[in-house]
Amino acid sequence: MREKGAEEKGAEEKGAEEKGAEEKDAEQNVPSDGEEQQGPHDLVYDKADKEPELHWRTFIAIAAMFLLNLTQVFALQGPPVVLSAMGKDLSGESIQTWVPNALSLVQAILCPVIANASDVFQARKAILVGTCLLSFIGAAxxxxxxxxxxxxxxxxxxxxxFASVPLAYCVPSEILPRRWRPFVQSGVNLAGALGACAAPLIIGSLTERNPHTGWRFFYWIQMALWGATAVGILAGYQPPRRHNGLDHVNFWQKLRHLDLPGFLLLTSGLTLFLVSLNLGGDAYAWSSARVLTTLLIGLAVLVTFGVYEIKGTSTGILHHELFRGGQQRGRTFGLCVLLIFIEGVLLFSFIVYYPALTTALFEQNFFLLAARIQHFWLACGFATLPYG
Structure with a gap:
């Protein structure tokens, strides 16, 4: 009886120890207030604790990322400087503002979709090469x-x-040791500043020499840059092995995890809103039915997009996890988004309207017009080095 009692007591103590160990493990697996729960879209890298090794493909990939950022800003900054010449050459002064706006609109809409799809489908390299080839075709x-x-x-x-710009900052952090990442991120920004300086001067000089063919040569140069970028990414970028919670589902199931309703609402709302802003005051009066109808429908669709992102989904373009965590996380992130939004409004206003304003009031020479904005981008380039 004593032996049986001792065995039962030992079994109870062993069970209590196992239960305590399980509870301890469970507590460790439950994220604290400052940690995020891992979702099915989150990537987990194999051998995440091991530093990436540097080899010749790494340097080609980094050079391709530098060239990608340079080319993206090169494509954005060039046309606004000679927009009046392009409109006059093609008899399209009434809609010439759509030349820079079309690029920016596509970037604003596709950025979140491309970033999300690159994780869901684990197709970062394919997306980078594919988008560069589409830009190559457009430039041709x-x-x-x-x-x-x-x-x-x-x-x-x-x-x-241009919409693949978020991936240009992700790739260096994937393939480089930690100590080199801040330096290379600064280099990516510096490459963008170089593109912002070079594009206006090149297109301004070419167009001043020949208003009909000058800006066209600029697009041939841009085509070569997109092609070189695609080749560099294809040859040099080798994504590290990784997995997520969607590895074992088919294509259509993965597609459902993209925020397609939000994407459609954002696309239609922004398009209608921008169309109304371009029609008003130029092609039609602001009080005309065409302008007001387009404007109000666009605003209504954008409001619907906001309501859907708040009430209809928690993992869409405006992922709810980004705004949680109290003052230290959620509020800080929301404030940063607001500040970046204001910065974007100011930046694109400067990019599009400053050249037109300068042409109308001060300078008719396109090369000298481009020279007037160089100090801004040079300051951006030099400032990015210590920030990195």
């Missing part, structure tokens, strides 16, 4: 344009490459 279409609508369509295709 623009020089042969006989109507400004063709240039706008070309800019839409170029916008696909």
């Amino acid at each position: 279409i623009a020089p042969n344009a006989t109507h400004i609508g063709s240039v706008v369509a070309a800019q839409v295709l170029i916008g696909f490459g």
